[in-house]
Amino acid sequence: MDKEVILRQINGISFFQFPHLAAFPEICHGIFTRKSGFSRSPYCSLNVSYDVGDSKSNVFRNRQSISSCIDAQDLVFVKQTHATDVLIFKKMETPQTLQKIVSEKGLFGDALVTDIPKKFLAIQVADCQAVLMYDPVRHVVANIHAGWRGSIHNIIAQTITVMQKIFNCNAGHIIAGVGPSLGPCCAEFKNYREEIPRRFWKYKDDSNHFDFWSISRDQLCDAGVLDANIISSRQCTKCNPELFFSYRGEHITGRFAAVIGIR
Ligand SMILES: [Zn+2]
Numbered sequence: 121m122d123k124e125v126i127l128r129q130i131n132g133i134s135f136f137q138f139p140h141l142a143a144f145p146e147i148c149h150g151i152f153t154r155k156s157g158f159s160r161s162p163y164c165s166l167n168v169s170y171d172v173g174d175s176k177s178n179v180f181r182n183r184q185s186i187s188s189c190i191d192a193q194d195l196v197f198v199k200q201t202h203a204t205d206v207l208i209f210k211k212m213e214t215p216q217t218l219q220k221i222v223s224e225k226g227l228f229g230d231a232l233v234t235d236i237p238k239k240f241l242a243i244q245v246a247d248c249q250a251v252l253m254y255d256p257v258r259h260v261v262a263n264i265h266a267g268w269r270g271s272i273h274n275i276i277a278q279t280i281t282v283m284q285k286i287f288n289c290n291a292g293h294i295i296a297g298v299g300p301s302l303g304p305c306c307a308e309f310k311n312y313r314e315e316i317p318r319r320f321w322k323y324k325d326d327s328n329h330f331d332f333w334s335i336s337r338d339q340l341c342d343a344g345v346l347d348a349n350i351i352s353s354r355q356c357t358k359c360n361p362e363l364f365f366s367y368r369g370e371h372i373t374g375r376f377a378a379v380i381g382i383r
Contacts, residue, residue, distance in 0.1 A: 125151070125297075125353045132156055133166070133189045138297035138351045141254055141380075147261060148190050148240070149252055149380035151299045151353065153363045157182040159374060167365070167374025168197065169244050174374060186377055192240035195379065198227040200244065202269040206282045209234035209241075230270055231279040233262040235287055240381030246365035247357050249336055250299040250378030251276060255289040261380045268309075271335050272317055280343040291344025296351075299378050300364050303356030304331035 125136040128150070135150035142149070157166030158181045163174040166182050187195045198207060207229035232241040241263040243250040248267035254260070264270070264279050283289035307330045309316055316330065323331045333352050340350050357364040365373045 122351050122354055125351070125355070130189045131185070133185060135189070136300070136353060136355075138252070138353070140295050140349065140351055141252060141297055144254060144256055144295075145383075146256075146259070147254055147380065147382050148192070149254075149297075150190055150378070151250065152186055152377045152379070154365050154374060154376050155363070157185065162370060162372050163374040166376065168242070168377040169375035171199075172374060173372065183377075186242075186379065187240075190240070190379060192238075192379065192381055194238055195240045195242055195381075196227070196232065197242045197244065198229050198232065200230050200265045201228055202265075202267050203230055204270060204273045204275045204278050205229045206231040206233060206275075206279050208282060208286055209236055209239055210286065211236055230266075231262060231264040231275055231282075233260065233279060233282055233287065235260045235382070237382045240379050243378045244375035245299065245301065245357075245378065246367045246373055246375045247302040249301040249332065251336060251340075252297045252299065252378060252380045253279070253283070254295045254380070255283060255287070255293050256295065257293045258283075258287050258289045259382060260287045260289055261382055263378060263380050266332075266336060268307075268316070268330075268332060271332055271339070272320060274339055276336060276339040277343045280340075280345070292346060294345045295349050296340050296345050298333060298336050298350070298352040300353050300355035300357050300360070301332065302358055302366070302368055303333065303354070304329050305356055306358040306368060307332055
């Protein structure tokens, strides 16, 4: 049974925290909602994406609100591409990835890992999962954008491999939280035979709804994370339109932010 996420509020901005990650005072994390931002409909109001048609100045102000809310002056947003590139920010090194895909227009990637204090990692979602991780022994944090494409390519395992190879992490030490995302109540895939590999069909019910929350938990466990160290928020984005943006629910909509960093 997952422990309940905690709702906190700073500077009038609400965010959720995973209790097992909140227990480590040396890190800060939060899953922000769509509330208390500057953007107007259909992006109302705390939209953090520049790529969905919202006013750039409002997105900038929204990102600034989040930065000041959790005292994260260096808050890294990247272009997410539904691929599996892991961006590494390591002490004394410039940003790099295993595939070296740093672009002139900014950083591209779907997972971020760092051991640098005060570098906060942001993932933008509206139905996709943000998976937050912390290794309290090596003092390494990670933030993953896991949509269904990321899930079927197991971006979770690829990120944990980077944590192990580049940062000497032990999967058995990792604390993981799976954020609000499209739940099995709403994740219908009518074309699953074309889109989803057969090995994932066991996560499907009779009405073609997939349980990506269970897929992530199993992928974390298969990579060596202890089941007791995983909490899923189990909040469906489409079922909670007052709290979260949902692409399935609204199509033209914003993205909410999941953030983690070492203080
Ligand atoms: Zn739902």
